[in-house]
Every structure is written in structure tokens, then in C-alpha cells.
Amino acid sequence: QKEVEQDPGPLSVPEGAIVSLNCTYSNSAFQYFMWYRQYSRKGPELLMYTYSSGNKEDGRFTAQVDKSSKYISLFIRDSQPSDSATYLCVFRGATNKLIFGTGTLLAVQP
Amino acid sequence: DTGVSQNPRHKITKRGQNVTFRCDPISEHNRLYWYRQTLGQGPEFLTYFQNEAQLEKSRLLSDRFSAERPKGSFSTLEIQRTEQGDSAMYLCASSLTSGGFGDEQFFGPGTRLTVL
Numbered sequence: 001q002k003e004v005e006q007d008p009g010p011l012s013v014p015e016g017a018i019v020s021l022n023c024t025y026s027n028s029a030f031q032y033f034m035w036y037r038q039y040s041r042k043g044p045e046l047l048m049y050t051y052s053s054g055n056k057e058d059g060r061f062t063a064q065v066d067k068s069s070k071y072i073s074l075f076i077r078d079s080q081p082s083d084s085a086t087y088l089c090v091f092r093g094a095t096n097k098l099i100f101g102t103g104t105l106l107a108v109q110p
Numbered sequence: 111d112t113g114v115s116q117n118p119r120h121k122i123t124k125r126g127q128n129v130t131f132r133c134d135p136i137s138e139h140n141r142l143y144w145y146r147q148t149l150g151q152g153p154e155f156l157t158y159f160q161n162e163a164q165l166e167k168s169r170l171l172s173d174r175f176s177a178e179r180p181k182g183s184f185s186t187l188e189i190q191r192t193e194q195g196d197s198a199m200y201l202c203a204s205s206l207t208s209g210g211f212g213d214e215q216f217f218g219p220g221t222r223l224t225v226l
Contacts (some may be wrong), residue, residue, distance in 0.1 A: 006152075043114070043201055044153065081131030088152050095166060096141065096205075096213060100152030 003027050006101030008021065015110050023089035025068060025100050030099070033065045034090040035074045044088055046068040048074070074092055079108045112136060114218035120225045123192055130188045133222045135204030140186050142178055142185050142205040144216060146170065153201055159185060160207075192225045199223075 006023045010018040013019055021035075028053050036044035048063040050056045056063045072089055089101040115134045123129050127188040135142050141160050143155035156175070157167045161182035171177075174192075179185040189196055197211050 030142075032126035041219070043203070043219050045217065046214055049214075051118065092213075096158055097143070097168075098145075098153070098215060100154070102150065102152050 001026050003093060004089065004101045007104055008102070009086075009105040010107060011104055012107045012109060013079055015081060015084055016077060016107055017079050017108070018078050019074075019083070019106060019108075021074040021076075021087050021104050023072050025036070025072070025091055027091070028070075028100075029047055029093040030091040031094065032092040033063070033072050034092070034098075035061075035063060035088050036100075038086045038087045038088060040085075044090075044100075047087075061080070072096065079106075081108045081110050084108050114202055114204050114216055116188075116200075116218040116221050118221065119223060120222045120224075121208055122226065124226050125192060127192055128158075128188065128190045129192060129223065130186055131200055131202075133154055133185045133187070133202030133218060135184070135202070136206075136216055139204035139206045140182065140203045141207060141213070141215075142206070144185070145201040145203065147199040147201055147220070148197075156187075189223075192223075194225045197225045198212075199221055208210060 026090045028054045034049040038044040040042045053067045066075040086103040088103045143158040146155040147153040159179040174190045177187045199220040201220045203217045205213045205215045
């Protein structure tokens with residue numbers, strides 16, 4: 001079993017749609033749960049992070065963590081063409097290295 | 111621009127040649143990380159430094175790879191005797207430790223290596 005599994009893309013949605021991105025993980029030692037966004041030919045950038053189960057909202061983005069099921073999600077409301085990018089679920093345990101999912105490529109069509 | 115910078119942005123080399131990449135972190139960030147990203151995959155951790163000390167290395171970092179961070183400022187990643195399997199994007203990130211989560215890693219644009 002892989003340490004992190006991320007829903008494969010690509011995902012294509014119309015502008016204004018609600019987008020749901022999901023990952024599962026197997027390592028109980030993970031303490032921080034993050035979502036990074038990566039535009040083409042750029043490095044990843046941190047979108048959201050949390051360390052507890054539950055929901056965390058930031059504007060149009062909501063991060064959800066369920067530690068009991070080892071499942072995390074990112075919801076994007078009112079999606080915009082500028083949201084088109086690869087979204088990576090990212091985990092961190094006691095060490096400083098980040099463990100990335102494979103990424104989901106999202107295209108928001110105007 | 112005060113972000114993480116990486117040079118060169120692109121490198122094409124022939125199999126068997128040595129290559130060196132440079133990363134300049136955000137000023138005063140004490141931690142510096144190297145990751146490798148292949149097409150269609152997420153980045154994979156290679157190694158990280160706290161100041162000039164290399165604190166962790168992945169098993170992915172074979173003995174053909176060496177990283178340095180002299181004086182705790184910029185870092186270099188050298189690959190000796192390159193192989194076609196080394197073709198990837200090499201990403202550098204830096205962070206400032208401040209307790210708790212405070213270790214947000216800021217990524218550079220990467221160096222894309224193509225080994226022919």
C-alpha cells in the first residue's frame with residue numbers, strides 16, 4: 001500500500017462549479033496535513049494546512065481532515081479559470097520532510 | 111524578487127556528464143530542502159540542511175548525488191555520471207523554523223534536467 005494515494009486527474013469543470021479533491025494516507029505518524037497548488041512550470045505553493053480533524057475554511061477553499069479514516073479533502077467553491085493548476089496533498093510527520101501525493105490536474109473552463 | 115531562486119532553469123546534458131545546480135533560499139531562512147519531481151508525480155524528498163549541517167538524506171540520494179550548503183547560505187546539488195533516469199525537475203525549498211507548524215516551505219521554480 002502506498003503511503004499516500006491521491007485521486008488521479010485530470011479533472012475538468014465549468015467555471016463556478018464546486019470542486020472536490022481527495023487523498024488517503026496510511027501513516028498514522030503524519031501530524032500536518034496540507035494542500036499545495038502548482039502552476040505549470042512553477043514550484044508548489046502552500047494553499048492551506050491543518051493539524052487536526054475537522055474543517056478549515058479560507059475564502060473559497062475548505063480543507064477537511066478525518067484522521068480516523070485517514071482521509072483528507074480540499075473543496076473549492078465558485079471555481080475560477082485561475083484555479084486551473086495541479087493540486088497536491090502533502091503530509092508531514094515529526095521530521096521536516098514533506099510527503100506529496102501524485103497531484104490532481106484541474107482545469108476550470110470559462 | 112525575494113523568493114527562492116534556482117539556476118539554471120533548464121539543463122540538457124549527455125549521459126555520463128556531471129551537472130551542478132544552485133539554489134538561493136529566501137534571505138535568513140535557516141532550512142533548505144531539495145526535492146525531485148518526475149513527470150506526473152509529486153515531488154520526492156532528497157535531503158535537507160539546517161544552516162550548513164545536512165540533517166537528513168533520502169535513500170533516493172545515491173552516492174552519485176552530493177549536496178552542500180557552505181556557510182548556511184546558498185546550496186548546490188551535484189549529480190555525477192548522470193543517467194537517463196536522473197531526468198526530472200529538481201526543486202529547492204527553504205523555511206524559517208519558528209516553532210509549531212512555522213516551517214512553511216517556500217519552493218523555487220525548479221531546475222529541469224534532461225539527460226540524453
